Amino acid sequence: MKEQGLKNVYDSEKFRERGHRLIDQLADHLEDKTTEKSHRAIHWNTPDEELRFWKDFLKNGEVDSMFSNMIARTTYVHHPHYIGHQVSPTAPLTALSGMISSLLNNGMAIYEMGMAPSAIERVVTDILCKKIGFDTNARGFLTSGGTLANLTALLSARKAKISHDVWNEGNSQQLGILVSEEAHYCVDRAAKIMGLGEQGIIKIPATDGYEMDVSQLESSYRNALKKGIHVFAIVGSAPSTATGVYDDLDAIAAFSEKYDLWFHVDGAHGGAAIFSEKYVHTVSGIDQADSVVIDGHKMMMMPTITTALLMREGKNANATFSQKADYLLTQEDHEDWYNSGKRTFECTKNMMSIHWYSMLKLYGESIFDDYLTHLYDMGGLFGEMIEKETDFELAVTPVSNIVCFRYIDPVMEMQDLNALNEKIRQKLLEDGTFYIVQTKLRTVHYLRTTIMNPLTTYAHLSLLLETIRKLATTILKE
Numbered sequence: 001m002k003e004q005g006l007k008n009v010y011d012s013e014k015f016r017e018r019g020h021r022l023i024d025q026l027a028d029h030l031e032d033k034t035t036e037k038s039h040r041a042i043h044w045n046t047p048d049e050e051l052r053f054w055k056d057f058l059k060n061g062e063v064d065s066m067f068s069n070m071i072a073r074t075t076y077v078h079h080p081h082y083i084g085h086q087v088s089p090t091a092p093l094t095a096l097s098g099m100i101s102s103l104l105n106n107g108m109a110i111y112e113m114g115m116a117p118s119a120i121e122r123v124v125t126d127i128l129c130k131k132i133g134f135d136t137n138a139r140g141f142l143t144s145g146g147t148l149a150n151l152t153a154l155l156s157a158r159k160a161k162i163s164h165d166v167w168n169e170g171n172s173q174q175l176g177i178l179v180s181e182e183a184h185y186c187v188d189r190a191a192k193i194m195g196l197g198e199q200g201i202i203k204i205p206a207t208d209g210y211e212m213d214v215s216q217l218e219s220s221y222r223n224a225l226k227k228g229i230h231v232f233a234i235v236g237s238a239p240s241t242a243t244g245v246y247d248d249l250d251a252i253a254a255f256s257e258k259y260d261l262w263f264h265v266d267g268a269h270g271g272a273a274i275f276s277e278k279y280v281h282t283v284s285g286i287d288q289a290d291s292v293v294i295d296g297h298k299m300m301m302m303p304t305i306t307t308a309l310l311m312r313e314g315k316n317a318n319a320t321f322s323q324k325a326d327y328l329l330t331q332e333d334h335e336d337w338y339n340s341g342k343r344t345f346e347c348t349k350n351m352m353s354i355h356w357y358s359m360l361k362l363y364g365e366s367i368f369d370d371y372l373t374h375l376y377d378m379g380g381l382f383g384e385m386i387e388k389e390t391d392f393e394l395a396v397t398p399v400s401n402i403v404c405f406r407y408i409d410p411v412m413e414m415q416d417l418n419a420l421n422e423k424i425r426q427k428l429l430e431d432g433t434f435y436i437v438q439t440k441l442r443t444v445h446y447l448r449t450t451i452m453n454p455l456t457t458y459a460h461l462s463l464l465l466e467t468i469r470k471l472a473t474t475i476l477k478e
């Protein structure tokens with residue numbers, strides 16, 4: 001029986017009751033996963049099986065088991081065997097702030113629709129700007145994801161560096177950006193949305209170690225100029241997604257300075273290293289950037305989706321979507337920081353700043369150092385473990401918590417090894433004891449792990465290698 005009537009929808013006692021029950025369920029889930037009472041990181045179902053289940057559930061399922069089914073039939077990011085994609089096991093505190101955002105539903109585009117979270121957003125982004133090493137001209141805002149933030153940054157770059165007003169008048173000139181071939185695909189996508197086309201995405205080759213080969217910057221740039229491409233920006237990855245390797249931001253900063261390019265740092269994953277005493281060196285040069293992206297939902301324990309876009313010159317952020325070309329020069333005194341919709345791509349967004357603020361208030365900045373430092377340490381440790389084994393091989397020595405490796409057998413051909421590692425990963429997925437992912441680097445198939453959970457230990461990683469070894473043996477016997 002469905003509950004009837006709108007009155008029921010807004011019944012505060014029902015909310016209270018259900019809410020208490022749900023919090024208990026979520027806390028049980030958290031306990032089960034973090035203490036490994038349940039052994040699996042994922043209960044794999046095929047998309048078709050899952051679709052069938054939920055179609056049927058809508059007709060025949062018990063309402064009382066709806067939330068518990070939703071919780072159960074997902075991937076368990078809080079399980080120490082979850083070593084897959086780069087989303088955080090959320091700090092449970094931010095699930096609570098998420099609830100505030102969902103219930104209060106202030107749309108944030110203008111100050112009046114989110115007074116506290118707008119002011120809070122200024123507090124939080126000022127802290128991030130300071131941590132990066134920007135001065136007080138810097139400003140930041142929060143937006144819905146690294147993908148959107150990268151696009152927004154490149155739009156700001158175009159506005160700032162191209163003298164004619166592309167935003168209002170369109171463009172007939174071929175514009176371009178420089179970016180490593182290892183950069184996240186969303187940078188390509190952003191450039192294509194901006195109409196740069198394939199031509200305008202000038203790919204800098206990566207070194208054997210997968211970082212941008214900065215020795216090729218000059219020649220790539222000159223080649224682009226020869227073709228009549230007006231290059232206006234360069235993007236550094238901190239780090240690149242596939243391998244977790246950082247580009248040399250100092251070198252890129254110097255290059256961008258020399259040719260007056262906008263320097264954008266895609267720190268969606270590892271920009272949070274600004275908080276780590278031990279690993280801040282990985283982002284050396286970030287203070288020279290014109291814009292920096294940092295995802296809260298990756299290396300900062302927050303729920304999807306919340307991303308900071310920080311700009312060295314705050315006024316550039318105000319100009320991005322401005323209809324008036326001269327806005328940038330005239331509005332110094334009324335920068336209007338509290339109406340975030342002027343600077344964000346999206347109009348409505350959730351009250352995401354309250355996650356950042358809650359973390360800072362309850363745990364302090366040092367919690368971000370603790371989290372990233374520990375996980376990067378674990379990445380290094382896992383790399384050392386793999387190096388010691390004769391039947392495993394690293395793609396590259398890890399410099400973050402992203403570790404790519406594969407199972408090897410000296411008598412096997414490369415094609416067969418690719419197929420073997422692909423099968424290993426599929427069997428791991430179906431088995432569900434561990435959740436890891438995979439990637440192809442220069443035609444070689446690798447298993448890819450990102451250690452996101454501070455509860456993942458040496459013993460778990462050791463068991464993962466042992467599990468893979470056993471699977472490989474079984475597959476080879478088939």
Ligand SMILES: *Cc1c(COP(=O)(O)O)cnc(C)c1O
Nearest residue numbers: 145146147184239241268269295
């Ligand atoms: C994850 C990632 C992105 C995309 O960010 P989303 O928040 O998933 O949109 C962009 N760049 C890098 C380097 C990333 O790791």
